[in-house]
Amino acid sequence: MPQPKISLDQVRHVAKLARLDLSDDQLRKYTSQLMPILDYVAKIGQIDMSGVEPMAHVLPLKNVLREDVVEPSLSVEDVLRNAPDTDGPFFKVPKIIGADEDSAG
Amino acid sequence: MLTPDTLLAALEAIRRREVSSLELVRQSLDRMEHVNRILNAFNSVYPERALGLAREVDGGRIAGPLAGVPIALKDNICTSFGTTTCSSRMLQLFRSPYDATVVQRLESAGAIIVGKTNMDEFAMGSSTENSAFGPTHNPWDVTRVPGGSSGGSAAAVAGGMTCAAIGSDTGGSIRQPASMCGVVGLKPTYGRVSRYGLVAYASSLDQIGPIAWNVPDVALLLGVLAGHDRRDSTSAAEPVPDYLHELDASAKPPRIGIPREYQAAGGLDDDVRNAVGEATKVYQALGAELVDISLPHTEYGIAAYYIIAPCEASSNLARYDGVHFGHRTRQPVRDIVELFSKSRAEGFGEEVQRRIMIGTYALSSGYYDAYYLQALKMRALIKRDFDAAFEKCDVVLCPTSPTPAFKIGEKTGHPLQMYLVDVFTVTCNIAGIPGISIPCGLSSGPLPLPIGLQLLGPAFSEGRLLQIAHMYEKATDWHTRRPKL
Numbered sequence A: 001m002p003q004p005k006i007s008l009d010q011v012r013h014v015a016k017l018a019r020l021d022l023s024d025d026q027l028r029k030y031t032s033q034l035m036p037i038l039d040y041v042a043k044i045g046q047i048d049m050s051g052v053e054p055m056a057h058v059l060p061l062k063n064v065l066r067e068d069v070v071e072p073s074l075s076v077e078d079v080l081r082n083a084p085d086t087d088g089p090f091f092k093v094p095k096i097i098g099a100d101e102d103s104a105g
Numbered sequence B: 001m002l003t004p005d006t007l008l009a010a011l012e013a014i015r016r017r018e019v020s021s022l023e024l025v026r027q028s029l030d031r032m033e034h035v036n037r038i039l040n041a042f043n044s045v046y047p048e049r050a051l052g053l054a055r056e057v058d059g060g061r062i063a064g065p066l067a068g069v070p071i072a073l074k075d076n077i078c079t080s081f082g083t084t085t086c087s088s089r090m091l092q093l094f095r096s097p098y099d100a101t102v103v104q105r106l107e108s109a110g111a112i113i114v115g116k117t118n119m120d121e122f123a124m125g126s127s128t129e130n131s132a133f134g135p136t137h138n139p140w141d142v143t144r145v146p147g148g149s150s151g152g153s154a155a156a157v158a159g160g161m162t163c164a165a166i167g168s169d170t171g172g173s174i175r176q177p178a179s180m181c182g183v184v185g186l187k188p189t190y191g192r193v194s195r196y197g198l199v200a201y202a203s204s205l206d207q208i209g210p211i212a213w214n215v216p217d218v219a220l221l222l223g224v225l226a227g228h229d230r231r232d233s234t235s236a237a238e239p240v241p242d243y244l245h246e247l248d249a250s251a252k253p254p255r256i257g258i259p260r261e262y263q264a265a266g267g268l269d270d271d272v273r274n275a276v277g278e279a280t281k282v283y284q285a286l287g288a289e290l291v292d293i294s295l296p297h298t299e300y301g302i303a304a305y306y307i308i309a310p311c312e313a314s315s316n317l318a319r320y321d322g323v324h325f326g327h328r329t330r331q332p333v334r335d336i337v338e339l340f341s342k343s344r345a346e347g348f349g350e351e352v353q354r355r356i357m358i359g360t361y362a363l364s365s366g367y368y369d370a371y372y373l374q375a376l377k378m379r380a381l382i383k384r385d386f387d388a389a390f391e392k393c394d395v396v397l398c399p400t401s402p403t404p405a406f407k408i409g410e411k412t413g414h415p416l417q418m419y420l421v422d423v424f425t426v427t428c429n430i431a432g433i434p435g436i437s438i439p440c441g442l443s444s445g446p447l448p449l450p451i452g453l454q455l456l457g458p459a460f461s462e463g464r465l466l467q468i469a470h471m472y473e474k475a476t477d478w479h480t481r482r483p484k485l
Helices: A008-017 A023-047 A076-080 B007-015 B021-039 B049-057 B099-109 B151-158 B176-180 B215-225 B270-285 B298-319 B336-347 B350-363 B369-392 B415-420 B425-430 B461-474
Strands: B043-044 B070-074 B112-117 B164-169 B184-187 B208-213 B255-259 B289-293 B395-399 B435-442 B450-456
Touching: A008 A023, A008 B021, A008 B350, A023 B298, A023 B350, A023 B369, A023 B395, A076 B099, B007 B021, B007 B049, B007 B215, B021 B043, B021 B112, B021 B298, B043 B151, B043 B298, B049 B336, B070 B099, B070 B450, B099 B112, B099 B184, B112 B151, B151 B164, B151 B208, B151 B435, B164 B184, B164 B215, B164 B336, B176 B184, B176 B435, B184 B215, B184 B336, B215 B350, B215 B395, B215 B461, B255 B270, B255 B369, B270 B289, B270 B395, B270 B450, B270 B461, B289 B369, B298 B350, B298 B415, B336 B425, B350 B369, B369 B425, B395 B461, B435 B461, B450 B461
Parallel strands: B070 B112, B070 B164, B255 B289, B255 B395
Antiparallel strands: B043 B112, B164 B208, B184 B208, B184 B435, B395 B450, B435 B450
């Protein structure tokens, strides 16, 4: 069972994975807050549950699908209504291609 | 208070033309104007729209089982009118292009949504202090929290602003505020009510449910909300009984399970222990059989919940990236990832950021097996505990909250302390079973605070659960108490 004590570097890494741009002060604060929480939830590892099937969902539902036919949906206007920036029928964003390696994936 | 203040009484008064829907909605809006500045229960209100609908009801052009009554809707349920903010800066200006299924059902039934209520941001919290728009105050003592995350909804009813309200419950967020505000709140079985249009927090735990002054009101509302919805692939096909009319159907005395582990639970306030103890005596006097049961994995419930919910939340909240909707940073950014990261850091409050990080950590490589997988195994064991218990009893009885409403600011410095208040409510969501909180007492002390009794039943047993809750109500009068506002 991995050591539940979480380091500032680990929190920095998690914040990056979660796409949260946090200052060093914020990272330090979260690190001190997350430690007791992770310590507490780690008790889930104390009990032997070998042989227990993990349960992701309580209802015995499987592959609930509908027929693959076009149905009424939202208009382009509806879809763009809350967009922070648009260009005609497009959402406008800063460049994606050519971003530095550090941010890819 | 509204006159009349309960849902069924208001419906009856409208039907008999003792009061018009217009008068009732006006009362509600007036009350909101006066009281909301103190309580901060509402994020947005829609007077013109509500009055327009009231006129349609009075003119006979809108009818239905809820025709003409003012209700409040938690602000994480999408409405095509106004905003759906989830009490977050991330969605502060968000105008949903569609109505949630429950909104369609409520409006088809003639209910009039007068406003959207304040909540803990993205439903993450147990006090409504995690709102980006300030906390909601408890109508029984304005220096205290109303509970959370559906605190605004519970306060809308308890503060006499609407006849009923709709909330959502992922780890106790309907039942706990109902308990702290002296009203009735029900979390249905997972899948009973459509989640289409409910902004997702933890998809395997979230459910929408009703909050009102008494059990018959809640039964009526559940009947309107419940049912299969093809637009929610997790929605159950179970038929919907007539909950209201079946309330008095069975005179059979229930078997009430008292969990050993909950008796031993630390941090249980004396007033709560006494009130719940008195409630079990009421049930005994009504002929109920008390059964000693064990829910052996109780102590792992919070740990399981605070892994599963943040993990699911980290996935559900990944959609808030500043691209298609919601807050986008105005800071200059070098590339798309910086757009995501700055928008999210600015748009999300601290508790939301904390839970996203807990979830991201617990799902990340090297930790997934130790945390998330273990939590899912614990879920199976908790469900098994309840299945075994329900062989011996019809409902499980326990407190809703270990303490009455705490002071605003009391627990905000200690996230883990805040999480522990959910000890009696989280296992119900984990197992997917229904749970109801009903008023069962008031705390001793200068300003009495409501205490809630919780009943949990097997999946899709809402009918029997409501009957058993109603049995208690008929023998007591806690549900008739009102705060002095």
